[in-house]
Amino acid sequence: MTRSDVLAVTPLLILGATPLVVILAAAARRRHGAALAIALAGLALALAALPAAAGAAPAAAGALITVDGVALSFTALLIFGAAVAALLARPYLARATARPEEYYALLGIAVAAAAALASTQHLGGLFLAVEALSVALYGLIAYTRERPASLEAGLKYLLMTGAASAVLLFGAALVYADTGGLDYAAIAERAAGAESFGAPGAAGMALILVGLGFKLSLFPFHMWVADVYQGAPAPTAAALATISKAAVAAAALRLFADTGALAHPGLGTVVAAVAVATMIAGNLLALMQMRVKRLLAYSSMAHFGFALVAVIAAGPLGLEALLYYLAAYFLMALLAFGVVSALSSRAGDADDARAFQGLCWRSPLLGLCLALALLALIGIPPTAGFLAKLYILAAGADAARYGLVVAVAATTAIGAFYYLRLLVIALARPEAGAPDARPPTGTAVLLGVLAALLVALGAVPGLLDPLLAPASDALAR
């Protein structure tokens, strides 16, 4: 490895080292504030190292990790998500558990694995990163282990992900058997040489899609999503919805684009069908939910159905659309889960819609944040949610996938209903004797910044250019 290779991999190294430092510090002396500070410092250092890494990209670290501009753009986004999740977790964990330090270590492992997942061009790297991410998430989901719901959620996630990983591995093996290669370039070469995948290769790709589909909660692998989000502590649910899904979406995009799998007619049709089914199922299932975390779980499923359209569209616009959509979705989801987290108490998360009644009057700030998050999730201008939808529709129309475009429009209309229902509950008169909902200052500032970013990004999409720059540079080359 040359010096520039090391420079390119530095963010990953820093992200990987941070959880170790957190654990060692906690082993020496347990202090909640110190653990958070170390975690944030690690994230900040990794972010600071990104421009230097972008200069040195593309570079490879062994066969498994290939850092290029696209990977670095995703890594920046993942670091942002992890930082916000950690900040949301601080007051939550102070209430909910006596031993919060390990949470930040697990979160650090999760974001390191997620960054690695975005930086791989090798099926082996894909599998290892997915496994590392899953293991970290088992701990994060079941962290508040005094609550039976959390333990149940953690166990469900463990079983489902275990099965999914097995399927993923089997698919990878089939692809290897057909094409003789494990890294995407080799697979693309062999597949193009043999005029696309043979039966084993296509089946293998489909099985890999199944494995990744579990983590993205695509239809019909979505059964776990509501229970796990409901049982997990709110900051973990935020991390699940954002970091975990974004990393897997990035990996899926790179896998399908770089191996040319979507060019295979059968696979292309299957992926499109899964996208449409996910959009429909996610929105219809959310319609029936009265519990807020379950609603947000199915909403996240629907949103990744929309994001899948960008993956299918592929090409430079597809990639830019996906990055923009994920950035906007991060803001929306973190804001929504942040409000849930701020309203949660020691006993449990604020899941019941009644906890939100009259929120706009009990705490104008939380009410405004929730309203902006919900409007963005529907896709109303001038929030970033609207621009994200516009990008997705434009990418879909550009790739001439008009069926997908109409499906996005129709299912978003369904979505409007359940988001509005929650907004109307927040605008209703508060129940007499409802508890004051004003959040502590730190949370208020964090949520306010997220809300401001959500509107600013909608008005001036150019704000995202620094994030997109490494990816666009990489594509331009």
Add this chain to the structure above:
Amino acid sequence: MIVLLLTLWLALAAAVAWIAGGRAARAIGLGALVIGLAAAAVAFVAAPPGEGWRSADLPWIPALGARAAIEVDGLGAVLILLALAVGALAALIARGSIRTREGFFYFNLLLSIAGAVGVFGARDLAFFYVFWEVMLVPMVILIAVWGHEYRVRAAVKFFVFTQAGSLFMLAAIAALGAHHRAETGEWSFHLAEVATTAPGGYPGLFIMLGLFVGFAVKIPAFPFHTWLPDAHTQAPTAGSVVLAGLLLKGGVYGLIRFALPLFPEASLALAPIAMVLGVAGILYGAVVAFAQTDLKRLVAYTSVSHMGFALVGVYAMSELAMQGAALLLVAHAFATGGLFIVAGALDDRLGTRSLSRMGGLWAEAPRLGAAALILAAATLGLPGLANFAAEFSILFGAFGPAPAYAVAAAAGLVLSAVYALSALGRAFFGPPSRRGLRDVDPREAAALGVCAAALLALGLYPIPIMDAAAPAVSAALEPIFGAPGAAP
């Protein structure tokens, strides 16, 4: 530039009103709208079309070629002034009736007007859509928080219906932009640029239908009108005034500005169906209005009926008819807005909207009765008032290309006389009531006086409005009359 300044001014005033709250919010709300109206009037009179003040072109989403492009021609100027005037009327009325959370109320009111101003000025389709949605959401909140007994249901129905239509419109806009890119290699959503590459044939038909659905829900065209009666009835008076006076205009404006010029063949093909829907709306709205006992719901159905006229006027493919439709937008705003003010005044005083509990009110509130008489006369199309000039132009213009539809629509004039006079009679005439009803106070009298004066002035001298709309109308009809198989 003027449009951007206006929307920023209104948004800023909205924020200040929310923070100030209470009585200050009322003053800020009304003051901002009146100042905006005066400034806009001066600007549009001083700067003829094509001048710098009237247009702007700023970058917005470079990757998708969407720009913040504004261009205000005659029709746009008329509708922007209407928006500010209707907003000022609503703010004037709200002073008397909104007593809780005033800051938030005026925030939503001003934002909704800002959205409407942007809708009538935007030339870039994606930018237009932004304002289309911004116009909608604050109105939903107004209904949901300050409305009447079934406000939540009405607000949700309103939102979901309109959103569904708008999303198909967004899909159509995206497809149009992608088609432009496929043809030229560049992304753009600007009307002038997209017009050069707008597809014909089946793709054009589908994209046009997507736009049509979005606009048709807003107009509201039968059978997409079912959200309107509930929304109008349950909204607070000021909300009803803005909803009837302003939000409904966006649909007709969108058809004239975007749907017709971009897709001449498809619009020509759709014209018979659209006119059938228009006539159906006229007749259905009128008949159902007559059957109502709730005064506000009656006025709501008259809105359906009148906007059916406007739809016929747009798709009659005649310059006179389309100019009549533009005039009808202005006339309907004042007539129906005024009627909602009357209904709101009666609701405040009597605690009921039910006509069966009214009767003989003229004896105690003659000025309110007189205003209601003028407004009802306008609604039924009495010559000398603005609605007549508009409806007559539409019928006259439609008779040439589509005589059967014009005859059917004319039946609506008879029906409108039936419902207007019967409602007026049930409320104001009959045995004199002795309920201690107080007459209109100066504020309400001013609002009603403005409506009546506007209707009279435009009824006697409608030419300025119709001339102002002429360039937009000819821009809409030119591609059609040049298209093969067009009517003479």
